[in-house]
Amino acid sequence: MNxxxxxxxxxxxxxxxxxxxxxxxxxxxxxxxxxxxGCIRLDRDCADACAFTARLLMRGSALHPRACALCAEACAACAEECEKHAAHHDHCRRCAEACRACEAACRRLVA
Amino acid sequence: MNxxxxxxxxxxxxxxxxxxxxxxxxxxxxxxxxxxxGCIRLDRDCADACAFTARLLMRGSALHPRACALCAEACAACAEECEKHAAHHDHCRRCAEACRACEAACRRLVA
Amino acid sequence: MNxxxxxxxxxxxxxxxxxxxxxxxxxxxxxxxxxxxGCIRLDRDCADACAFTARLLMRGSALHPRACALCAEACAACAEECEKHAAHHDHCRRCAEACRACEAACRRLVA
Amino acid sequence: MNxxxxxxxxxxxxxxxxxxxxxxxxxxxxxxxxxxxGCIRLDRDCADACAFTARLLMRGSALHPRACALCAEACAACAEECEKHAAHHDHCRRCAEACRACEAACRRLVA
Structure with a gap:
C-alpha cells in the first residue's frame, strides 16, 4: 500500500x-x-459507496481494493449522468468533476 | 437496558x-x-438515522438513548410528510406506518 | 431481479x-x-459491507450485484476468522453462521 | 445557517x-x-456519529442541529478516553485532538 x-x-x-x-x-x-x-438516484448510491470506501481506507482494511473497484463504478455511473446536466446546473458540473477525480483515484488502488 | x-x-x-x-x-x-x-428528502435522513441507531443498539452502545431521541424526531418528520401522500401512494402509506412504529419504539428507549 | x-x-x-x-x-x-x-477487525468491515449492501438492495440499486460480490468476500473473511473461535465463544459461532448464510445469499445475486 | x-x-x-x-x-x-x-469501543461510535453528522450537514438537512448535539457527546466521550492514552500512543493523542476540535465545531451549530 502506497x-x-x-x-x-x-x-x-x-x-x-x-x-x-x-x-x-x-x-x-x-x-x-x-x-x-436519475441524478438523485445515482448521487445516493455514489455517496454511500464513497463513504464506505473512505472508511475502509482510513482503517487500513484489506477489503479496500474491492471497495475501490465498486466505488469507481459508482462514480463513473454518477459522472455520466451528471455530465448531461452540467451545462444547466452548476452542482451537477461540480459533482461530475468530483466523481471523475474519485473514479481515477480509486482505479489507482485497484490494480 | 431491557x-x-x-x-x-x-x-x-x-x-x-x-x-x-x-x-x-x-x-x-x-x-x-x-x-x-419533501418525501424523498426526509426518507433519506430517516433511513440514515435508522441505520445509525440500529447499529448502536446492536453493539450495546452507551450512546443509544441519544440516538433513539434523534431517530424518533427523524421518524416523526418523515411520517408527517408521508402521511400527506398515503392516500395516493402505497409506498408512502407503508413508510408512514413504519416511521410511526419506529418513533414509538425509539421513544421507549429515551425515557 | 428475483x-x-x-x-x-x-x-x-x-x-x-x-x-x-x-x-x-x-x-x-x-x-x-x-x-x-482479527475478529474485531473483520467484524467491523463485514458489518459495514452488510449495511451498505442491504441498503442498495432495499432501494433497488443497479449497483447491487457488485455490492453483493464485495459483501460475500467480507462475509467469507469474517466467517473464517470467527470459526477459529466458535468452540470458545458463542458470539463467534453465531457470527460465523450468519456470515456463511449471508455469503451464500449474496453469491446467489452475483451470478 | 452560517x-x-x-x-x-x-x-x-x-x-x-x-x-x-x-x-x-x-x-x-x-x-x-x-x-x-474502551478506546476501540468509543472510536467506533464516534466514527459513526461523525460520518452521519457530516452527511446531514453536506445535504443541508434540517436534522443537523440534533445530529451535532449527539456528535458532540460522542466526541467528548471518545476524547476523554483517548486522552488517558495520549502519552503512550500517538494515534490516541491525535484522535483526542480531532475529537475535541469536532466537539467544539458541533457545539457551535447546536445553539
Missing amino acids: PQLIQECIDACLACLAACEHCASACLDEPDIDMMR | PQLIQECIDACLACLAACEHCASACLDEPDIDMMR | PQLIQECIDACLACLAACEHCASACLDEPDIDMMR | PQLIQECIDACLACLAACEHCASACLDEPDIDMMR
Whole structure:
C-alpha cells in the first residue's frame, strides 16, 4: 500500500461524497426535477459507496481494493449522468468533476 | 437496558430503514415527483438515522438513548410528510406506518 | 431481479450486520482479547459491507450485484476468522453462521 | 445557517472520522490491547456519529442541529478516553485532538 495514493483516494472519496450529497439536495430543489430523477438516484448510491470506501481506507482494511473497484463504478455511473446536466446546473458540473477525480483515484488502488 | 425493548427497537429501525429506502426510490419513479420532493428528502435522513441507531443498539452502545431521541424526531418528520401522500401512494402509506412504529419504539428507549 | 432472492439477501445482510456488531462488542469484553484482534477487525468491515449492501438492495440499486460480490468476500473473511473461535465463544459461532448464510445469499445475486 | 460554520463543522467531522477509524485500527495492533478496549469501543461510535453528522450537514438537512448535539457527546466521550492514552500512543493523542476540535465545531451549530 502506497500511503500517498491511499491519502489521495480518501480525499477524493470525501470530496465526492460532499459533492453527491449536495447535488442530490440541489436536484430536489430544481424546477426541472423531472429531468433529475436519475441524478438523485445515482448521487445516493455514489455517496454511500464513497463513504464506505473512505472508511475502509482510513482503517487500513484489506477489503479496500474491492471497495475501490465498486466505488469507481459508482462514480463513473454518477459522472455520466451528471455530465448531461452540467451545462444547466452548476452542482451537477461540480459533482461530475468530483466523481471523475474519485473514479481515477480509486482505479489507482485497484490494480 | 431491557433486552426485549432493545430488540423491538432494532427491528423497528430496520423495518423503517427498508421502508424509507424503498419509498425514496418509488417516489423517484412517480409521475407527480414534483409533489414528492419533501418525501424523498426526509426518507433519506430517516433511513440514515435508522441505520445509525440500529447499529448502536446492536453493539450495546452507551450512546443509544441519544440516538433513539434523534431517530424518533427523524421518524416523526418523515411520517408527517408521508402521511400527506398515503392516500395516493402505497409506498408512502407503508413508510408512514413504519416511521410511526419506529418513533414509538425509539421513544421507549429515551425515557 | 428475483424479488424473493432479493428479500432473502436483505434479511441475511441484516442478520449478519447484527451478529457482527454484537460479536465485535462481545470480543471487546473477552478476557482473551489478545486472540480476538482479527475478529474485531473483520467484524467491523463485514458489518459495514452488510449495511451498505442491504441498503442498495432495499432501494433497488443497479449497483447491487457488485455490492453483493464485495459483501460475500467480507462475509467469507469474517466467517473464517470467527470459526477459529466458535468452540470458545458463542458470539463467534453465531457470527460465523450468519456470515456463511449471508455469503451464500449474496453469491446467489452475483451470478 | 452560517455557511462558514457549516463547512468548518463538516471538515472537523471528517478529520475526526479519519482519526477515529485510524485509532481503532492502531489500538487493535497495540501490545497493550487490554488497556485499549474502551478506546476501540468509543472510536467506533464516534466514527459513526461523525460520518452521519457530516452527511446531514453536506445535504443541508434540517436534522443537523440534533445530529451535532449527539456528535458532540460522542466526541467528548471518545476524547476523554483517548486522552488517558495520549502519552503512550500517538494515534490516541491525535484522535483526542480531532475529537475535541469536532466537539467544539458541533457545539457551535447546536445553539
